[in-house]
Amino acid sequence: MTFLEKIIDKKKQEVAERKLQAAGKHTRKNPIYSLHQNVQAADHISIIAEIKRASPSKGAIQMDVDILKQAKQYEQSGAAAISVLTDESFFHGSLDDLKAVSEAVSVPVLCKDFMIDEIQIDDAKNAGASIILLILAALPLERFQRLYNYATEQGLEVLCEVHNADELKDALTVNPKIIGINNRNLKTFEVDLQTTAELVQQIDKGELTIISESGMRTKEDAELARDAGANTILVGETLMRSNHVESDMQALQVPLSSTKGAS
């Protein structure tokens, strides 16, 4: 069994248990913000900065992080959105984390979880998310399309995450505004930054938000993503381990025109 299969098995159990409880109360306090608009307005690579205490591939990253302090630093350093891992069993996150972060910042928050059912989308929205993640590797096509439409009808943006050409083809069936190319294979955890370059070629970019996800460490990595055709990067571990979030984020926000220094 791959890790992804293990995670999805567990998620199915969690969702079944969740469905025995009452629907969530509408306690959301913050408005919905648009990542897509932030990305389109920027003249540099946009960053989705992630709150991630731990992961199955890396183990503990920063278990005792002050998430509000971290989120505010991300916002002050120009994050186009903040991603919050909400999976408890494998990533030590929670919807309470997402709610706390959403109420503390004025940028869109991405609910980073393994979504398989509408009830998770309701809960994410209720907790303050502006964006949800749908992972093509984790969903049959028809379910992906249904969840995409459901989330969009709720006014949320959807990050459609792909890792290979077949998943990309499936993602494009919904005409998504936001595509994430995960450089990490969720079945083997191998990271290859070239994944972005290989897949971007197959997208008619237009006004899309194209995110290169995972394994971003340096300015050179951000430049590689930009030169491949991405306009956004999603960065977790590097920022969680950083002692100077602000300068690290500044370095990663490379100008979008590859003719550096021009104009």
Ligand SMILES: O=P(O)(O)OC[C@@H](O)[C@@H](O)c1c[nH]c2ccccc12
């Ligand atoms: O910590 P990194 O290598 O910067 O990666 C961040 C992000 O891309 C990664 O957390 C991620 C991408 N897609 C996911 C799906 C589920 C859980 C986690 C992820």
